[in-house]
Amino acid sequence: MSRRVVLVDDHGLFLAGVKSELGDAVEVVGEAGTVAAAIPLIKELEPEVVLLDVHLPDGSGEAIIDAVAPERPDVRFLALSVSDAAEDVIAIIRAGARGYVTKTISGEELAAAIERVASGDAVFSPRLAGFVLDAYRSEQAGSELDELTPREREVLQLIARGYLYKEIAARLDISVKTVESHVSSVLRKLQLSTRHELTRWATQHRLV
Amino acid sequence: MPLPAFAASTSDRALAGVCGGIARELGVDVTLVRLVFALLALAGGAGIVLYLALWLYADGRPVWLAGLGVVIAGSLLLHAIGLSDRAVAGIALVSAGLAVAWRRGGGLRPEAPLSYAGYALVGIGAVILLAAGGDAPAPLLAPGAVAGGLLLIAGPWLWRLAVERDAERAARIRSEERSDVAARVHDSVLQTLALIQRHSDEPRRVASLARRQEREIRGWLYADRPLGDDGSSVVAALSSAAADVEDVFGVRIELASSGDAEADGAIVLAAREAMTNAAKFASVEEIDVYAEVTENEIAVFVRDRGVGFDPAAVPEDRHGIAESIRGRLERAGGSASVVSTPGEGTEVELRIPRSTS
Numbered sequence: 151m152s153r154r155v156v157l158v159d160d161h162g163l164f165l166a167g168v169k170s171e172l173g174d175a176v177e178v179v180g181e182a183g184t185v186a187a188a189i190p191l192i193k194e195l196e197p198e199v200v201l202l203d204v205h206l207p208d209g210s211g212e213a214i215i216d217a218v219a220p221e222r223p224d225v226r227f228l229a230l231s232v233s234d235a236a237e238d239v240i241a242i243i244r245a246g247a248r249g250y251v252t253k254t255i256s257g258e259e260l261a262a263a264i265e266r267v268a269s270g271d272a273v274f275s276p277r278l279a280g281f282v283l284d285a286y287r288s289e290q291a292g293s294e295l296d297e298l299t300p301r302e303r304e305v306l307q308l309i310a311r312g313y314l315y316k317e318i319a320a321r322l323d324i325s326v327k328t329v330e331s332h333v334s335s336v337l338r339k340l341q342l343s344t345r346h347e348l349t350r351w352a353t354q355h356r357l358v
Numbered sequence: 359m360p361l362p363a364f365a366a367s368t369s370d371r372a373l374a375g376v377c378g379g380i381a382r383e384l385g386v387d388v389t390l391v392r393l394v395f396a397l398l399a400l401a402g403g404a405g406i407v408l409y410l411a412l413w414l415y416a417d418g419r420p421v422w423l424a425g426l427g428v429v430i431a432g433s434l435l436l437h438a439i440g441l442s443d444r445a446v447a448g449i450a451l452v453s454a455g456l457a458v459a460w461r462r463g464g465g466l467r468p469e470a471p472l473s474y475a476g477y478a479l480v481g482i483g484a485v486i487l488l489a490a491g492g493d494a495p496a497p498l499l500a501p502g503a504v505a506g507g508l509l510l511i512a513g514p515w516l517w518r519l520a521v522e523r524d525a526e527r528a529a530r531i532r533s534e535e536r537s538d539v540a541a542r543v544h545d546s547v548l549q550t551l552a553l554i555q556r557h558s559d560e561p562r563r564v565a566s567l568a569r570r571q572e573r574e575i576r577g578w579l580y581a582d583r584p585l586g587d588d589g590s591s592v593v594a595a596l597s598s599a600a601a602d603v604e605d606v607f608g609v610r611i612e613l614a615s616s617g618d619a620e621a622d623g624a625i626v627l628a629a630r631e632a633m634t635n636a637a638k639f640a641s642v643e644e645i646d647v648y649a650e651v652t653e654n655e656i657a658v659f660v661r662d663r664g665v666g667f668d669p670a671a672v673p674e675d676r677h678g679i680a681e682s683i684r685g686r687l688e689r690a691g692g693s694a695s696v697v698s699t700p701g702e703g704t705e706v707e708l709r710i711p712r713s714t715s
Contacts, residue, residue, distance in 0.1 A: 232572065235579075254569075275612075275614075276612055276614035276648060277613075277614045280614035280615050283616040283650070284615075284617060287616060287617060287652075307648075310616065310650070311614075311646060311648040311659040311705070312614075312647075312648065312659075
């Protein structure tokens with residue numbers, strides 16, 4: 151069964167490219183190029199996954215998640231961007247995106263990422279894993295940010311090193327399901343952390 | 359310089375309604391204003407002249423006429439309180455000059471012309487006033503009048519100069535930024551686009567050009583470091599090394615990092631060698647590089663999912679790993695290890711302690 155997907159990106163060429171690369175792997179039910187157009191479209195179509203750009207002409211991908219998520223909790227978001235400012239990426243993950251992949255990803259990998267997000271798991275690119283480790287490392291002792299467990303840290307490090315889930319599972323001698331649950335747990339901790347703490351992290355990194 | 363609006367009162371008038379108008383403007387009782395005018399009229403007729411001057415002004419007559427009236431009224435008043443003719447003439451000229459200067463050029467607008475006529479009047483008046491040194495009140499009045507006059511004339515002019523200089527500097531900074539952006543775009547994006555057009559039949563080359571460009575622009579936009587600068591930090595140096603390897607071998611290198619530190623030559627060169635080996639021998643299109651900087655050490659992982667090899671079977675004289683990677687790091691106090699499985703890929707792990715400085 152192919153997943154129902156809405157694409158939100160303001161670059162027509164890129165949209166066309168993604169669609170042709172995805173081919174039959176997913177069913178693209180709608181497209182939008184702005185925040186204003188995307189919000190009603192997603193609410194109406196209720197796709198399984200929304201692939202969205204971090205930056206749009208009239209706002210950020212974050213704004214779409216903020217507007218849609220409370221009313222359509224089953225819609226899942228996957229950020230797809232060329233933007234590599236750590237702050238932007240962390241912000242959209244915190245808003246509720248279940249993963250972040252760069253636009254250089256192959257069609258095959260993208261389809262796999264969509265499938266993973268649709269089934270409720272998280273998709274961490276190596277770069278995102280690095281950002282997240284960085285965010286947690288910068289936290290001082292006594293922070294309210296939920297600490298990562300040593301195992302979660304280990305999993306993130308391996309993702310950053312370019313290991314696939316099944317390779318991580320083999321290396322740590324755990325199941326792929328367990329790897330997935332560690333990643334989801336990191337995502338949850340990240341989303342539960344308050345804006346204040348991440349702002350402080352961003353400030354320390356001179357990102358804001 | 360805008361003058362205050364003033365109109366004669368039509369309802370509260372004894373003569374032309376001037377006193378009524380002033381009282382309304384100032385919010386005081388009209389009787390008080392009339393009393394002041396009556397007293398001034400006793401001082402050599404100053405009140406009468408002032409009344410006429412204000413009437414002309416309220417009536418919409420040329421401002422200079424009214425101004426002249428005010429100056430005459432002031433002169434009459436000063437004369438009446440005992441100043442010599444020369445001192446009064448001097449003060450009158452200074453006042454008239456100031457009025458002209460303010461009216462013509464003393465405004466704060468940058469485009470306002472300087473009034474040389476006004477300044478000339480002030481100068482002549484000041485000379486006369488100083489020459490009237492024998493009169494009793496003149497020595498007190500003269501220096502004050504001159505200083506006040508200079509301040510009134512030069513103040514707005516200096517202020518205007520400052521405003522102009524600020525505007526000029528802001529414009530210069532903007533223009534410098536614009537040319538800086540233009541230069542960067544030209545050196546990077548436009549050059550790359552030109553190269554891509556020339557190599558449009560070589561997909562690998564086009565892809566590597568585009569990737570390199572993307573890296574550079576991203577580095578410039580987000581890391582606020584100059585394009586092509588590879589000496590500032592470990593991550594910047596690795597990024598630059600990765601871009602070079604991408605260029606030469608047409609592979610894609612995904613660089614992730616956590617933390618950053620001052621650039622360390624040994625580990626960056628070792629990592630570059632590891633990336634080069636992977637690009638040359640692993641038969642892959644993509645290589646993953648992860649740099650992790652902690653308090654105590656810098657670790658870099660270079661991983662590919664290529665053909666792999668048996669590390670034990672590598673001849674001693676194979677220069678790459680033995681010398682460029684391991685030897686270099688060990689001399690710098692670090693370590694290198696290689697994990698490779700034929701058919702599954704290779705991962706090179708590089709570690710170096712951070713200098714305590």
